[in-house]
Amino acid sequence: MPPRLTQIRLTLLRLTARLTRATGGPPSAAELARAAALTEATISFHLKALTELGLIERTGARGRLILTDQARYAIQDGIPIYGQIAAGAPILAEQTPDHVTPSLDQLLGVKDGDFLLQVRGDSMTGIGVMDGDYVLVRPTPEVLDGEVAVVLIPGENAATLKRVYLFGEEVILISENPDHPRRNYPATDVQVQGRMVARLGLAGPRPLTRRA
Structure with a gap:
């Protein structure tokens, strides 16, 4: 008789997902x-059945337990990904999910x-970062020219998000909106706090961006 996804096996899948999040890696x-x-x-006994069902994979010397996309969809752990969407010519929207992202942390590479x-x-x-959005920042004291970074402004008790360029002994902070002028500071006065690696924003009406 082929194995079935019983309630206890569903519970074990959920527990595996919880342990993975808590420890930062798959459990044994x-x-x-x-x-x-x-x-x-x-x-x-149950892991053998879950493996045969394609819900668990074993990896490493200790056989650590990794949930498959099918398992994550079964326990609703993560967000279903329904294929791709066209931003140009229309394509058919899929009706069943291709797979499930384990978490936003993994999706964003946190x-x-x-x-x-x-x-x-x-x-x-100009880069789609709107008022009220969230940006994911990776701490670093240095960034490459042109990267978007969080920097402390000299003489101000606040940080700002700007493109950063270093020219000799001077740092230039550039906005992505022509209404905001560039700012120039001595390099020794500017402290980089981190680099922007992702943006999270809610859908909804957004103003058109004017470019010079």
Whole structure:
């Protein structure tokens, strides 16, 4: 008789997802057994069934447990991804998800130390960063020319989000909105706090961006 996705196996999938998030990596069968308060023999029986169902994959010397996209969709752990959408010529929208992203952290490539800031103002609308959006920032004291970064403004008790360019002993901060002039400061007075690596914004009416 082929294995079925029983309630206890569904619970084990959810517990595996929770342990993965809590520890930052896939758990072993022994770790899952302890968390579920079951014997390793019982866990082994259910893991064999879940593997045959294509819901669990084993990896590494200790056979760590990785949920497949099918498993994540089954337990609704993550956001369903329904294929692709055209921004040019229309294409047919898929009706069933291709796979499921495990988490927004993984989708955005979040690393230890990254943090979010909420944007206030319209100086970066040219790259789609609108008032009220969130930007994901990766801490670093230095950025490459032209990268968008969070910098502390000299003489002001605030940070700003701008493109950063270094010319000799001078730093130039450039907005992505022609209504906001560039700012020039001595390089020794500007402190880079981090580089913008992603933007999170809600859909809705947004103003057209004017370019010079």
